[in-house]
Amino acid sequence: MKILAKNGDTLEILANPEEEILERGDYLTIEDGGKTLLAQVIDIEYADVPGVLEDALRELSSEDFVDSSSIDPYSLGSVIANIRDARLVIAKVRGVVMNGELRNDVLWLPSRFRSKISKTPPSLIMELSKSIGRRNILIGECMGGWISITAEALDGALTIITGKKEMGKSHLAKMLVVNLVEYGAKVMVLDINGEYVGLSRKIDGGESEISRKLFILTPGENFRVSLSETGLRTMLDILKYVYETPTASLREFSRAWYIVEKLNGKISLRGLVEAISKIQMNESIRDALLSRLQSIESLEFFNDSGDFSLQEFLSKLSYGAALIIDLSKTSPQGRRVVVEYLLSKLSSMLKDESIPPLFLVAEEAHLYLRETYWDDLVTRMRHIGVFPIFVTNQPDMIPDSVYRQADNIFIFNFTNDSDLDYLAKASRVDAETVKKIVKNLPPRRCLVIGKVVNDLPIVVKTRSLPLVTMGETKLYFNVEKTYLSLRD
Amino acid sequence: MIQSQPQLQLVEDYFKAFYELSRQSLKDNIDLKMYTIPSEDLMIEYLDESRTNLTLDDYISPSIYKVNPIKDKKEIVAVDTSSIRIAESSRGVIIAVKGAVIHKRTNKKIKCTVIGPFLFYVTKKNFRKLLGEHYKPIYSRDRYEFYRYSQKIFAEILERKIQKYVAEIFKNTLILFDGSLTVSDRVYSPSILEEILKKCLENGNDVLAFSKTTSIDLEILIKQLNLENFKPPYLVDLTHVFLRNFSGIRLLGRVFLAHLTNRCPGYRVDAPLNVSDPSMLVGILVGNDPLIYGYPETLILAHDYSTFTKMDVITIHTLLRKMDIEIVSPTSTRDLLFNPIDGDVV
Numbered sequence: 040m041k042i043l044a045k046n047g048d049t050l051e052i053l054a055n056p057e058e059e060i061l062e063r064g065d066y067l068t069i070e071d072g073g074k075t076l077l078a079q080v081i082d083i084e085y086a087d088v089p090g091v092l093e094d095a096l097r098e099l100s101s102e103d104f105v106d107s108s109s110i111d112p113y114s115l116g117s118v119i120a121n122i123r124d125a126r127l128v129i130a131k132v133r134g135v136v137m138n139g140e141l142r143n144d145v146l147w148l149p150s151r152f153r154s155k156i157s158k159t160p161p162s163l164i165m166e167l168s169k170s171i172g173r174r175n176i177l178i179g180e181c182m183g184g185w186i187s188i189t190a191e192a193l194d195g196a197l198t199i200i201t202g203k204k205e206m207g208k209s210h211l212a213k214m215l216v217v218n219l220v221e222y223g224a225k226v227m228v229l230d231i232n233g234e235y236v237g238l239s240r241k242i243d244g245g246e247s248e249i250s251r252k253l254f255i256l257t258p259g260e261n262f263r264v265s266l267s268e269t270g271l272r273t274m275l276d277i278l279k280y281v282y283e284t285p286t287a288s289l290r291e292f293s294r295a296w297y298i299v300e301k302l303n304g305k306i307s308l309r310g311l312v313e314a315i316s317k318i319q320m321n322e323s324i325r326d327a328l329l330s331r332l333q334s335i336e337s338l339e340f341f342n343d344s345g346d347f348s349l350q351e352f353l354s355k356l357s358y359g360a361a362l363i364i365d366l367s368k369t370s371p372q373g374r375r376v377v378v379e380y381l382l383s384k385l386s387s388m389l390k391d392e393s394i395p396p397l398f399l400v401a402e403e404a405h406l407y408l409r410e411t412y413w414d415d416l417v418t419r420m421r422h423i424g425v426f427p428i429f430v431t432n433q434p435d436m437i438p439d440s441v442y443r444q445a446d447n448i449f450i451f452n453f454t455n456d457s458d459l460d461y462l463a464k465a466s467r468v469d470a471e472t473v474k475k476i477v478k479n480l481p482p483r484r485c486l487v488i489g490k491v492v493n494d495l496p497i498v499v500k501t502r503s504l505p506l507v508t509m510g511e512t513k514l515y516f517n518v519e520k521t522y523l524s525l526r527d
Numbered sequence: 528m529i530q531s532q533p534q535l536q537l538v539e540d541y542f543k544a545f546y547e548l549s550r551q552s553l554k555d556n557i558d559l560k561m562y563t564i565p566s567e568d569l570m571i572e573y574l575d576e577s578r579t580n581l582t583l584d585d586y587i588s589p590s591i592y593k594v595n596p597i598k599d600k601k602e603i604v605a606v607d608t609s610s611i612r613i614a615e616s617s618r619g620v621i622i623a624v625k626g627a628v629i630h631k632r633t634n635k636k637i638k639c640t641v642i643g644p645f646l647f648y649v650t651k652k653n654f655r656k657l658l659g660e661h662y663k664p665i666y667s668r669d670r671y672e673f674y675r676y677s678q679k680i681f682a683e684i685l686e687r688k689i690q691k692y693v694a695e696i697f698k699n700t701l702i703l704f705d706g707s708l709t710v711s712d713r714v715y716s717p718s719i720l721e722e723i724l725k726k727c728l729e730n731g732n733d734v735l736a737f738s739k740t741t742s743i744d745l746e747i748l749i750k751q752l753n754l755e756n757f758k759p760p761y762l763v764d765l766t767h768v769f770l771r772n773f774s775g776i777r778l779l780g781r782v783f784l785a786h787l788t789n790r791c792p793g794y795r796v797d798a799p800l801n802v803s804d805p806s807m808l809v810g811i812l813v814g815n816d817p818l819i820y821g822y823p824e825t826l827i828l829a830h831d832y833s834t835f836t837k838m839d840v841i842t843i844h845t846l847l848r849k850m851d852i853e854i855v856s857p858t859s860t861r862d863l864l865f866n867p868i869d870g871d872v873v
Contacts, residue, residue: 090837109641112546
């Protein structure tokens with residue numbers, strides 16, 4: 040391979056068609072005089088070889104009726120074939136490796152003719168992408184070598200996992216959850232499809248190592264809370280954001296809350312309904328509040344006799360635990376109520392320092408997080424100790440500002456140009472890298488950007504987990520096959 | 528009649544000695560640093576190619592033959608070669624020659640055989656050794672003239688070898704040569720063309736030679752000979768005109784102006800002396816081979832396949848580099864020394 044040109048941070052490298060196969064995202068080291076330039080392959084094209092158009096046209100026009108052979112004493116034909124098919128490797132300069140460190144501030148270019156270009160050894164990629172920390176999480180392979188990130192790089196950070204469906208987002212999220220739990224972290228998962236439940240089992244049916252550290256709460260079943268545990272502020276948030284209750288109605292609700300507390304000494308849903316029915320207020324406000332409370336009651340999430348305390352539950356969790364909130368059986372509105380409750384409670388508990396910081400994995404977050412929460416989570420809550428990992432297949436549903444603050448982004452395949460444009464604008468690497476690499480990623484491969492890879496974008500083939508990940512789409516014909524075999 | 532194809536191995540064997548000569552020349556104390564030939568120089572040479580201009584005397588009245596396309600199926604074989612100077616130094620020049628044989632069967636299927644390229648390193652010292660029995664002393668004013676002459680000679684050697692090969696291997700075909708059936712003392716071994724034509728005759732092959740480098744002003748000719756009423760295709764016999772115009776040449780055939788299609792130039796076509804009815808021969812050609820701008824398609828293909836492409840030149844440079852010969856562009860040194868720092872070539 041030979042360097043042909045450099046435009047901005049893009050290198051054009053001429054390559055022989057018989058060179059080792061390169062993949063998008065692979066790294067090349069260009070060595071010259073003891074220094075090394077690191078460049079990442081983003082595309083491969085045909086080189087603009089002189090006269091190739093004439094040659095191609097001539098062959099095209101005669102291929103149907105001309106049978107050709109040649110007496111080629113110097114075997115130039117094979118050389119010509121190689122030259123005609125010469126490749127142009129498009130690569131992005133990532134920096135100069137000096138004393139084992141990748142430097143972006145050093146202006147140095149290797150010789151176009153003397154430099155030696157080769158595939159970067161995986162050990163160098165591993166070394167340069169290593170983030171600070173000692174808790175390694177083996178996430179997969181890159182250029183034939185294993186790639187680990189550190190749990191510390193996820194700590195205190197905002198992480199986004201995105202890509203179109205069935206590309207392996209949830210698989211990666213589960214891998215992170217399992218490893219964080221193994222390293223002693225507390226992780227709360229908003230599990231919209233009920234697929235994290237399987238992490239307690241190995242593929243062979245045995246119990247997994249983290250099965251005893253996995254706690255599943257299903258709203259309306261083993262996760263029901265009292266209004267007193269919820270508190271007025273959280274209830275007002277639920278009414279305001281989930282049920283879009285006007286301010287005048289909220290004021291009346293607060294009045295009713297205090298009356299019930301004063302009269303009954305304890306707040307209950309039934310007491311609230313009675314109070315609102317009896318106390319003097321505008322009839323339309325009364326109707327509005329009563330219909331909302333009936334809707335809340337029907338969710339069976341709030342329970343007057345319930346004694347579940349999230350704070351107690353979280354405090355009791357030992358070293359390393361995953362709290363799975365199984366939202367798969369909850370209605371869309373119910374999901375929003377539960378999430379509103381959880382975030383509101385977490386926020387107040389962390390502010391009081393009554394619980395330690397935790398990771399929050401939000402699967403399909405765009406389906407239940409209200410817009411204002413995005414900013415809140417990534418700015419305020421992050422500082423008090425909620426470290427979100429958002430998983431979404433709709434990148435445009437997450438505001439720009441969130442991407443700009445993201446510390447780590449794992450991008451799986453996207454083919455839709457508008458999604459790619461959005462990601463290209465928002466992510467931490469140049470738009471061309473995102474567009475060229477992401478569009479062609481096969482399933483289970485992702486472009487990793489950010490702190491976790493020491494800001495060296497790498498393409499990782501995620502490893503498999505020996506656990507039941509249950510993220511696969513249920514298919515009709517598989518079900519039909521099972522049904523038929525059962526019938527036989 | 529469907530002609531059986533010559534085997535590739537047979538063709539290879541035929542050119543083995545020529546290849547051996549080429550290989551020997553490259554071992555011949557070759558310069559390790561040589562300069563490419565600037566494309567401007569090659570262009571000038573192309574423009575300077577010898578062109579023959581004819582003048583008609585009033586008292587000569589050439590015969591005109593109407594050509595009727597003859598649909599009887601006949602195989603056509605066309606031969607063309609090309610040459611290029613790849614690199615040169617103060618001592619010698621590297622020449623590449625290449626040829627092509629196009630064989631169009633009666634079922635219109637075309638077989639193309641590219642022969643070469645063969646590379647020769649030619650110096651004034653090894654020139655005689657390389658040419659052997661065909662050597663003739665030449666006078667050249669400077670080394671560039673010598674290099675250009677060497678290029679011509681090696682191209683002609685290959686061309687005659689290929690012509691001889693097709694004359695021997697094919698039977699009952701119409702063979703098209705590029706050039707003419709004229710010989711002079713200046714060209715290498717004039718007797719070879721005679722041998723080739725003899726072999727063609729023996730094997731039942733007819734021959735027509737098309738020349739691109741003889742320009743005949745068709746408009747003047749049409750006016751002078753009152754050809755306005757003649758619709759192409761037709762032939763005008765210019766043999767006597769040629770004999771009057773040029774001395775020191777020997778014609779091995781009759782010379783015609785072939786005006787084969789409307790709005791296209793006329794070309795010089797030579798037919799061997801033994802051909803009794805040249806218009807019939809051209810009729811067979813017109814009936815069996817499409818004409819493109821009045822020129823036979825098979826000959827165009829032969830020209831096309833034998834021409835050196837940019838890719839060929841790059842590849843030969845690669846080969847020479849593998850032989851440790853450094854190929855340098857002379858302009859780069861000149862630019863470096865004389866051009867302003869940001870300047871284009873002036």
